[in-house]
Amino acid sequence: MAGFLKALTRDLEAPIEARGFGTGWFAGFFAILLGCVGLGMVLALRYPAWLGTPALAAVKNLEGFRPAIHAVILGSYALALISLILRPRKALGFTALILALIAGLLGGSGAEAREVHDWGIFFGLDFFVLNLVMTGLIFAPIERFLPHHAKQRLFRTEWREDLFYYLISSMMVQALTFLAFAPSKAVLSVSGGFAGFRALVGSQPLVLQVIEIMLLTDFVQYWFHRAFHRVPFLWGFHAVHHSAKAMDWLAGARMHFFEIAALRGVTAIPMMTLGYTPTALQIYIGLVYVYSSLLHANLRGDFDRLGRFVATPRFHHWHHGLEKEAVDVNFAIHFPFLDRVFGTYYYPAGRWPEGYGVPEKVPNGYVAQFLYPFRRKG
Numbered sequence: 580m581a582g583f584l585k586a587l588t589r590d591l592e593a594p595i596e597a598r599g600f601g602t603g604w605f606a607g608f609f610a611i612l613l614g615c616v617g618l619g620m621v622l623a624l625r626y627p628a629w630l631g632t633p634a635l636a637a638v639k640n641l642e643g644f645r646p647a648i649h650a651v652i653l654g655s656y657a658l659a660l661i662s663l664i665l666r667p668r669k670a671l672g673f674t675a676l677i678l679a680l681i682a683g684l685l686g687g688s689g690a691e692a693r694e695v696h697d698w699g700i701f702f703g704l705d706f707f708v709l710n711l712v713m714t715g716l717i718f719a720p721i722e723r724f725l726p727h728h729a730k731q732r733l734f735r736t737e738w739r740e741d742l743f744y745y746l747i748s749s750m751m752v753q754a755l756t757f758l759a760f761a762p763s764k765a766v767l768s769v770s771g772g773f774a775g776f777r778a779l780v781g782s783q784p785l786v787l788q789v790i791e792i793m794l795l796t797d798f799v800q801y802w803f804h805r806a807f808h809r810v811p812f813l814w815g816f817h818a819v820h821h822s823a824k825a826m827d828w829l830a831g832a833r834m835h836f837f838e839i840a841a842l843r844g845v846t847a848i849p850m851m852t853l854g855y856t857p858t859a860l861q862i863y864i865g866l867v868y869v870y871s872s873l874l875h876a877n878l879r880g881d882f883d884r885l886g887r888f889v890a891t892p893r894f895h896h897w898h899h900g901l902e903k904e905a906v907d908v909n910f911a912i913h914f915p916f917l918d919r920v921f922g923t924y925y926y927p928a929g930r931w932p933e934g935y936g937v938p939e940k941v942p943n944g945y946v947a948q949f950l951y952p953f954r955r956k957g
């Protein structure tokens with residue numbers, strides 16, 4: 580902690596040439612500032628007895644106060660990201676991210692409490708147990724009877740790590756829900772109108788809505804995913820997902836917390852803002868949980884024909900392959916035609932990758948992997 584504060588002060592007091600425009604210093608500084616303001620506003624909402632002076636109570640009741648908290652926290656995230664990308668030292672951007680994350684965890688603008696209520700059972704520990712039991716009940720037996728790697732068992736190497744990832748993302752479902760919906764809320768609050776268009780979208784048959792959501796989110800996901808492969812700083816986060824050396828339904832859970840938050844936030848924008856009905860959204864969210872487990876699952880079946888149209892385990896296993904030809908291919912998670920169109924498709928008939936992982940040494944353990952993107956060199 581002391582070491583971290585030292586790094587932060589040193590970065591804040593960096594020599595003037597390391598502070599100019601384009602070095603990420605201003606972005607980092609304002610990200611921290613907005614992070615503090617956002618956190619203060621959330622605390623004021625949350626603990627009125629401590630922080631709520633009568634004058635503040637009047638401000639809090641203003642109509643724009645909650646949207647303003649959203650804007651402030653989002654601004655802090657955005658600037659922190661810019662700073663992290665531009666700046667070799669990560670202390671400023673990282674501090675701001677932590678501040679904004681705490682503000683989000685404490686409930687953000689307050690929308691999170693309502694959201695969690697709306698989504699019923701999707702909550703913390705219950706969610707973890709339910710999620711694990713449901714997915715495990717589906718996949719553990721079929722991996723046992725129809726395996727691709729026949730010798731691989733349920734409790735293979737690093738299963739504890741992947742289970743811990745499962746636990747964390749389920750326990751943090753509240754924070755993740757907030758982070759996932761915040762960008763969409765911001766888009767909705769500025770776009771305002773288009774009510775007629777949204778009503779039209781929501782009046783389509785349910786199946787059509789779900790298919791459209793799959794297409795839109797996969798398109799957004801494709802470019803997000805591709806950026807996480809091509810931008811070196813972002814790759815540090817995504818390398819964690821690719822560090823899995825064994826593929827099965829549990830391996831998909833291994834993903835850096837910040838990547839999950841960003842991925843969900845960005846992919847949720849089209850599905851949340853265009854007017855799809857809550858039922859369509861819930862079906863899609865359930866489907867994507869099962870589908871992403873399926874893609875990583877240790878399941879046999881070449882599906883040479885089918886795999887050209889919908890993503891299959893073998894299609895995504897190539898994305899995780901160690902071979903040279905498996906580098907930066909198959910970014911789609913639903914529709915391989917996206918990779919065909921954008922020139923990243925690889926699906927050799929009947930062949931599977933020999934091994935999985937990344938050439939670089941990603942450390943073991945949740946904490947070390949959490950810090951990995953910030954410590955990684957080159």
Ligand SMILES: [Zn+2]
Pocket residue numbers: 804808817821898
């Ligand atoms: Zn990837």
Ligand SMILES: [Zn+2]
Pocket residue numbers: 820831875895899
């Ligand atoms: Zn994957």
